[in-house]
Amino acid sequence: MKKSYKRLIIFDAIIAIILLLSSFMLNILRNYWYMTIFLVILLAIFKYLFGFEKDRHRYIKDIILNMLIIFFTAFIIYYIFGIFIGFVRTDNYFTLYGIRTYIIPYVLMIILKEYLRSQMVNKSEKSKWLLVTTCILFMLIDFANTFSKDSVATNYNTFLYISLTILPIISNNIVCTYIANKVGPKPNIFWLMIAKLYTLVVPFVPDVGMYLESLIEFLFPFILLYNTYSFFAKRDKDIPVSYIKKRIYIEMPVLAIFVFMLAYFVSGFFRYYAIAVATGSMHPKIKVGDVVIVDQRIKYEDLKIGEVIAYKYDGIVVVHRLCDIVVIKDDYYFYTKGDANNAMDNYIIYPDTIIGKVEAKVPYIGLPTVWLNQLFE
Numbered sequence: 001m002k003k004s005y006k007r008l009i010i011f012d013a014i015i016a017i018i019l020l021l022s023s024f025m026l027n028i029l030r031n032y033w034y035m036t037i038f039l040v041i042l043l044a045i046f047k048y049l050f051g052f053e054k055d056r057h058r059y060i061k062d063i064i065l066n067m068l069i070i071f072f073t074a075f076i077i078y079y080i081f082g083i084f085i086g087f088v089r090t091d092n093y094f095t096l097y098g099i100r101t102y103i104i105p106y107v108l109m110i111i112l113k114e115y116l117r118s119q120m121v122n123k124s125e126k127s128k129w130l131l132v133t134t135c136i137l138f139m140l141i142d143f144a145n146t147f148s149k150d151s152v153a154t155n156y157n158t159f160l161y162i163s164l165t166i167l168p169i170i171s172n173n174i175v176c177t178y179i180a181n182k183v184g185p186k187p188n189i190f191w192l193m194i195a196k197l198y199t200l201v202v203p204f205v206p207d208v209g210m211y212l213e214s215l216i217e218f219l220f221p222f223i224l225l226y227n228t229y230s231f232f233a234k235r236d237k238d239i240p241v242s243y244i245k246k247r248i249y250i251e252m253p254v255l256a257i258f259v260f261m262l263a264y265f266v267s268g269f270f271r272y273y274a275i276a277v278a279t280g281s282m283h284p285k286i287k288v289g290d291v292v293i294v295d296q297r298i299k300y301e302d303l304k305i306g307e308v309i310a311y312k313y314d315g316i317v318v319v320h321r322l323c324d325i326v327v328i329k330d331d332y333y334f335y336t337k338g339d340a341n342n343a344m345d346n347y348i349i350y351p352d353t354i355i356g357k358v359e360a361k362v363p364y365i366g367l368p369t370v371w372l373n374q375l376f377e
Contacts, residue, residue, distance in 0.1 A: 082206030276366025281338030
């Protein structure tokens with residue numbers, strides 16, 4: 001192993017230890033200004049130990065232009081869906097306190113972090129192991145900036161923190177490290193500025209909820225990764241850049257539509273809603289880990305005994321079979337039973353708790369979701 005590689009690994013290890021100690025003991029790097037100062041110190045130390053290299057990457061403008069097209073397409077799709085699901089006002093950070101406390105240090109953090117990432121990637125000299133350790137180090141930087149003891153105070157909080165924060169951190173840093181390796185810091189600064197700060201300049205955004213927002217934040221960077229990878233794959237085959245741009249105009253909108261369709265489908269905004277089954281109460285018809293497809297537009301008056309329905313009871317979603325329907329003066333009362341259970345459920349299901357009728361199932365694809373939920377119960 002080269003001497004410079006060893007020094008870089010030692011540098012990564014020391015910074016990682018500092019970040020972990022800060023997260024679990026001092027917890028001071030959650031403050032944006034403190035994190036900004038920390039990044040300035042890291043840059044200064046890195047320059048002293050390793051020196052800086054000039055950014056000689058080509059195709060920066062091409063990648064940024066492609067990113068701009070992707071963002072423009074994504075925002076159009078995003079806000080069209082907002083027409084159907086509603087909008088919510090964004091937080092007002094355009095105050096003296098908000099600009100000083102959040103906006104300015106966050107912008108500085110993005111710039112400093114991406115320049116440091118780019119310099120570390122350059123010093124890695126295409127070593128895959130050093131690229132991986134660099135990516136992990138920047139994940140830890142984001143972790144230190146978001147973690148608090150309250151984040152893991154309960155199993156539920158831990159599940160939320162992993163789902164809403166850790167997963168987007170992972171995808172963002174994988175993509176940023178790859179792009180930094182290919183074209184330097186400027187494209188990363190460009191897309192992170194838009195992705196992280198756009199809610200500060202628009203008065204309202206689609207009311208997608210925190211889970212769907214997290215899913216979008218996790219998936220969207222991979223669209224940029226695909227875009228950058230495709231660009232260089234085609235360039236290496238001597239395909240004209242004009243052809244690449246034409247393909248991007250077609251491919252990226254289609255991919256963006258697919259991602260958002262998938263996200264909204266899983267989140268239940270459309271007619272059909274996908275639910276992962278977590279218990280064996282409907283065995284053998286529906287097994288643990290199966291995903292059932294629920295028609296949400298079915299009228300409760302049209303439900304029939306023997307059909308399988310999904311409904312909410314005591315804060316959870318239950319998938320059971322209708323075994324009785326009682327109508328008293330136009331009021332409907334539904335009774336259900338799990339196929340594997342010996343007795344009928346000892347509660348009444350009311351029309352306003354019914355999600356819909358199960359129309360189909362996809363075997364076992366929901367197992368990862370079930371395992372993740374069981375892990376944090």
